[in-house]
Amino acid sequence: MNFISIGRLPILVVLVLLLTATACGSDIVPRENNVGEPWEFEEYVFEEEPRLEAPEEVDFGLVEPGTEVAHTVTLRNTGSADLEIYGLYVTEPFGVALGGGDMPLTIAPGESFAVELTVSVLQGEGATGWLYIASNDPQLPEHQVRLTAEVLRLPEVCPIPVIEARHRLRGEARAQPDGRLDGAPLDSIELSALSSFESGGGDITAVEWAIVEQPADGAVQLTSGPSSWTNELFLELAGHYIVELHVWNDRGERSCEPARMELVALPDAALHIQLVWDTPRDLERYDDHGSDLDLHVLHPLGRWGRIPYDCYWQNPRPAWGASLDIDRGNGWGPENINLNEPEDGLSYGVGVHYFADRGLGDSFATVRIYVAGTLADEFQREPMRQGQFWHVANVNWPSGEIDAVEDVFRFNP
Structure with a gap:
């Protein structure tokens, strides 16, 4: 610390000295003096310090479930000394990759460094976490960055049931999800679930048939039961029948909606x-x-x-x-x-x-x-x-x- 004695210099000269000293990286501060004595000033020379510049918050936006999304955060040194980054820490489900740097990480004055953050969300409404930056910045030794992501709501993907109905004289029909085949009383209609499929590329492992509507006084049953891949329905009465089919994939997921086949037994006699x-x-x-x-x-x-x-x-x-x-x-x-x-x-x-x-x-x-x-x-x-x-x-x-x-x-x- 240096002491500068100014004595009874004019005020204008004192101001020039103060401004010059500040521009040169030092402070000139008046010392306490007795009344009538010359002014004395203490000169403080600035020490070189690093300064971390980083965002307060990072928003990843919409994230598709099950996919990893990256976002780059820039760390900048706006100080006059080297900035040392001692550690980068994130909370789940976020991750961090240095992109070519090891700890501690040195950032020279005026330089910057790109840090890659990642997030992977499986389900839910969204994600919130934190990035912690530990450094030698004397004013900000631990900086916190809030991290957010919103989960993109995708259309529900389900196994797709398909009913194929056939009669040797009446023709064929396909329900995906709805279909209709006209027949006559006492027709036997062949039903198949073999064309059902998994839109995600998996396998259909189980099926379930149900007769949800039939004419009043009717009580017909599927000939092979509810879990058979192929079936047959005897239209014993005139009127409307509705058969539904649900399927399951190899992940145990059930179809979101059933296939519905309407079978109409129309008397063809006068x-x-x-x-x-x-x-x-x-x-x-x-x-x-x-x-x-x-x-x-x-x-x-x-x-x-x-x-x-x-x-x-x-x-x-x-x-x-x-x-x-x-x-x-x-x-x-x-x-x-x-x-x-x-x-x-x-x-x-x-x-x-x-x-x-x-x-x-x-x-x-x-x-x-x-x-x-x-x-x-x-x-x-x-x-x-x-x-x-x-x-x-x-x-x-x-x-x-x-x-x-x-x-x-x-x-x-």
Whole structure:
């Protein structure tokens, strides 16, 4: 420390001395003097010091999950002496790479050094962390840099279920996710999940089928069960069926949404008549034991239960054009009679006979009449006892008008 005695120099000279000393890297500070004595100043020469210049915050922006993103941070020495970086420390999920430097790292005055930071986020909303810089900067020996990153929300990637439906006469359809195939009552539709795929390149390892919709009174099941890659569905009743398929990939991930195949059983006869029934004491639908109800369609020239003009199980295909396509004798039904070319000017009778209860008691019969593929009328849950005959309705042709009768006789009239 040097002392400069100025004595009684003019004020202007003193100011010049102060400014000159400051420009040369020293300070001139007045000493305490007694009153009336000459001024004396102490001269302080500046020591050379490093200065760290670094950001307060670094934002990595949007980061795709599972990918590593890099960001460069510049450390600059704005001082007059070498800047020594003793250490760089980051908190997870961030990382740091020196890019060619070892610790301690020396940055000369006026020079800078690029530090590469990285971040890798697997999931969540985002990430926050810190970069700690330890240096010989006397004013900032440990500098903290706040690090932030936001996770990019990607569309959900799921295994893709695909249903392929086929009938040898009706054609083919594909559901990805939705599809439709039109058939007819009593068609058997082949179903396949083999075209399902993993959009990420993996394998499909498991499937699950489900029938989520079928006509009222229907209770069909897939022939091979819910976990088979191929299946078959029997369209026993006219109406709509919807089959859904879910799949799993080799990472155990389930499809985000199912494939849905709509199967529509449309009667292709001009007149289609359907009988179903339920017997409360028949608790098992799929066994071989059940009540037996029979559907009848009568030509106006005939009588119930008499061949050749009554179409029923003993006369399934009379010459006048009616046809019984299925006769169920073990409960529930269905039984269907079709008439492809009804004669104009005729009225056809529709009836039901409770042939045998087999010890199961009363049953409830439902008849649906389709005209040109459309449900024209429905007669629901008529209670019947063994031996009774129910004259349901008469169908007039070609109008298709249906006259309800709904007479129940104690025996076959």
